[in-house]
Amino acid sequence: MARQIPLFKVFLPPEDALIPRLRDVLYSGQVSEGQPVYDFEKRFSNFVGLPNVLSFYSGTAALHTALLLAGVTPGDDVLSTAMTAEPTNMAIRHAGANVVWADVDPRNGNLTATSISEHMTPRVRAIMVVHYGGIPAPMADIQSIAEAWGVPVIEDAAHALGARYGNAPIGSNSDYTIFSLQAIKHMTTIDGGMLACKNPEHLFVGRKLRWFGIDRAAPRTEVDVDVVGYKYHMNNVNATIGLVQLDFIGPVVQRHIENGKFFDVALQSIPGIELCQWDPKAEPSYWFYTVLADDRDGLSRRLTEFGVANSTAHKRNDTHSVFAGSRRELPGLDRFYSRMLHIPCGWWVGDIDREQIANVIRHGW
Numbered sequence: 001m002a003r004q005i006p007l008f009k010v011f012l013p014p015e016d017a018l019i020p021r022l023r024d025v026l027y028s029g030q031v032s033e034g035q036p037v038y039d040f041e042k043r044f045s046n047f048v049g050l051p052n053v054l055s056f057y058s059g060t061a062a063l064h065t066a067l068l069l070a071g072v073t074p075g076d077d078v079l080s081t082a083m084t085a086e087p088t089n090m091a092i093r094h095a096g097a098n099v100v101w102a103d104v105d106p107r108n109g110n111l112t113a114t115s116i117s118e119h120m121t122p123r124v125r126a127i128m129v130v131h132y133g134g135i136p137a138p139m140a141d142i143q144s145i146a147e148a149w150g151v152p153v154i155e156d157a158a159h160a161l162g163a164r165y166g167n168a169p170i171g172s173n174s175d176y177t178i179f180s181l182q183a184i185k186h187m188t189t190i191d192g193g194m195l196a197c198k199n200p201e202h203l204f205v206g207r208k209l210r211w212f213g214i215d216r217a218a219p220r221t222e223v224d225v226d227v228v229g230y231k232y233h234m235n236n237v238n239a240t241i242g243l244v245q246l247d248f249i250g251p252v253v254q255r256h257i258e259n260g261k262f263f264d265v266a267l268q269s270i271p272g273i274e275l276c277q278w279d280p281k282a283e284p285s286y287w288f289y290t291v292l293a294d295d296r297d298g299l300s301r302r303l304t305e306f307g308v309a310n311s312t313a314h315k316r317n318d319t320h321s322v323f324a325g326s327r328r329e330l331p332g333l334d335r336f337y338s339r340m341l342h343i344p345c346g347w348w349v350g351d352i353d354r355e356q357i358a359n360v361i362r363h364g365w
């Protein structure tokens with residue numbers, strides 16, 4: 001039996017690096033939001049190359065807060081994609097807004113600028129963009145539509161830590177970009193989320209929104225709460241895990257990218273599969289590697305037989321009853337969804353593993 005190669009794997013720092021720091025913070029008497037959280041925000045900000053970063057207890061909390069900062073109010077429309085994990089669209093509903101689907105590019109599962117412009121109306125208050133699987137969406141074209149309509153773009157970069165667009169870190173152009181630090185993302189703090197804002201003035205309100213509307217810098221008995229806030233902040237324990245992760249995560253993310261680039265070459269011109277294609281300005285960070293196959297189920301069975309985990313990973317969100325009111329024809333999604341298959345390309349995929357994966361696919365099914 002060939003060795004098993006998982007599709008997802010949790011990366012944690014070595015015990016001797018993590019446990020002493022974790023023990024210190026656990027017994028420090030200060031386990032809620034404090035200095036380790038602020039230190040982590042600063043170091044994460046340097047790591048992703050985006051200046052104004054706030055931490056949250058989850059990516060979903062960061063998304064909800066981004067929508068609130070973007071001025072989305074109940075009854076507004078938010079344009080979004082159904083080809084994503086549920087948190088993207090659930091956060092829109094948390095803000096009380098209606099999800100309006102735009103269609104995706106059958107070559108990569110990302111929203112197309114054409115479909116976004118077809119579905120823009122004066123009711124649309126924000127555009128939510130996902131970089132599916134770590135492949136950056138065509139942000140230049142999307143941004144020009146957003147600017148023409150005067151609405152902000154929120155980038156859900158939960159799959160795209162370390163990706164680049166237009167020779168700059170992902171998130172450099174939009175008003176809001178979120179990252180997820182959930183268990184199986186490129187980097188985890190067990191759970192956590194980060195929000196990068198273009199405008200530093202949004203940080204103050206963002207901090208209030210994440211903690212009951214209270215400005216933590218002001219004396220508690222003098223503060224006036226003027227906004228409905230949430231219990232969304234990150235704590236010192238998760239932040240400490242994040243601080244130690246940052247000592248190790250550079251090469252981890254880099255290995256996703258190297259493996260992805262390996263498959264970009266090794267899987268070319270194989271009968272029965274097509275590789276994703278993307279905007280030339282995009283540099284993916286390959287959370288997983290997506291191939292497109294007419295006989296997707298045959299390929300899937302073959303990979304499973306040879307110990308290579310593979311999956312479609314996400315259910316198209318427009319088929320959930322909770323989003324029934326948003327249904328519309330999405331032919332690009334129909335095509336992508338029926339052909340996509342995700343295969344492992346993360347930090348745990350070694351040189352021998354990736355050769356094995358390529359060989360199984362080359363052999364046919």
Ligand SMILES: *Cc1c(COP(=O)(O)O)cnc(C)c1O
Pocket residue numbers: 058059060061084085087088130156158159180181182185192193
């Ligand atoms: C993981 C994920 C999120 C955020 O999830 P959390 O578990 O709340 O951190 C958001 N969007 C997408 C596409 C995701 O995969």
